[in-house]
Amino acid sequence: MLARLVMSGIFAGALAGCVGGILQLYFVQPLLLSAELYESGQIVHFGKSGSTANIAPGIVWGGFNTTRDTLSILFSIAIYCGYGLLLVAAQGLAQGIAPTTTSATIRRGAIWGLAGFFAFHFAPSIGLAPELPGNASAALETRQIWWFATALATALALWLCAFGGRSWHSALGIALILASHIIGAPHSHNFHGTAPPELAALFATRSLGVGCIAWLILGTTSHYFYHRLA
Amino acid sequence: MSAKSLTQSQTRAHARAPARTPSQLLAYIAVIFLGFSILAVAGHAQSPSLHGAAHDTRHATGFPCH
Structure with a gap:
């Protein structure tokens, strides 16, 4: 296998x-x-x-x-x-x-x-x-941590919505998707691109x-x- | 497929879900570990030579690069 x-x-x-x-x-x-x-x-x-x-x-x-x-x-x-x-x-x-x-x-x-x-x-x-x-952009390490956390949380959330079977699983999934964006990604304090x-x-x-x-x-x-x- | 019949089919699916053996679970864990390791090395590791080689793809794939 x-x-x-x-x-x-x-x-x-x-x-x-x-x-x-x-x-x-x-x-x-x-x-x-x-x-x-x-x-x-x-x-x-x-x-x-x-x-x-x-x-x-x-x-x-x-x-x-x-x-x-x-x-x-x-x-x-x-x-x-x-x-x-x-x-x-x-x-x-x-x-x-x-x-x-x-x-x-x-x-x-x-x-x-x-x-x-x-x-x-x-x-x-x-x-x-x-x-x-x-x-x-903000410090690289903090962005990488946020990137991984968001990807994992979103993947888990989609799994819960697709295979959870109960309505609270979907609710938890939606909350997980929103959580990392409510916490927010690290950004630079200045724009200087x-x-x-x-x-x-x-x-x-x-x-x-x-x-x-x-x-x-x-x-x-x-x-x-x-x-x-x- | 209606929502009701979807739920019914999911319930049936739960009923016939095969049991996982420890070796199967280990195989899944190994594959997931391998997948994340490749992502970490190719997409996120900051060794100068790796960073230089993967630079364009990291930017284009949306990874934090610098």
Whole structure:
């Protein structure tokens, strides 16, 4: 059973991470590279006249940075493999609570993927928006603690709502989702980000969009592999 | 499926839930531990070389990076 869980998680994670990594290079990376120009001071946008819009429409394949971009795809695969393992473990545990008699369906897999996206990408982003290099932010350790706490609380909350079986379980789940946002994410006391807000907004939205697609792929494929390898 | 029939099917599901053996539970714990370890190393560890290599993906995936 261990091999089944690990293999389905890794296979699905490799697929989702690969697609997510390529989408990231096309949609997110140009914004990140532009932000680094502002961070290093090569371009400055503060001032009366503003700055020239400096966003590449998409990555230029001739400009593919072999080491940097390959590492980005590899780490995207690693991160989604980690998520994939968590997702198949959750599906296996759920199978013990509410066994599904039918085989895997795309719809059920997509729901698992969306739940993972909600817990590990969307909910933490409500407090800590995906950040461009040069953004103002609080101490790293406190943000990491808040990030993990929020992701875990949201995952547990979704589990309670889906499999709790009693209405107070759902109420507790909703309270858990709200708790970390009522406590609030740690933020900097000053705004001194170097990148233009237009760039930061686009970056946050695209990060969430690419994450949603990758999680949908992770959910459907992990669900498929988990049942296929049974 | 209506809410009522969903509840009924969930009740039936509870009734036929298989018992978990200790080795199965250990397998789940191991997989969850492995998953979080990968996330911690690839997404959050602050060793300079790891941070440099994972930098762009950490930003794009919404992890706190700097």
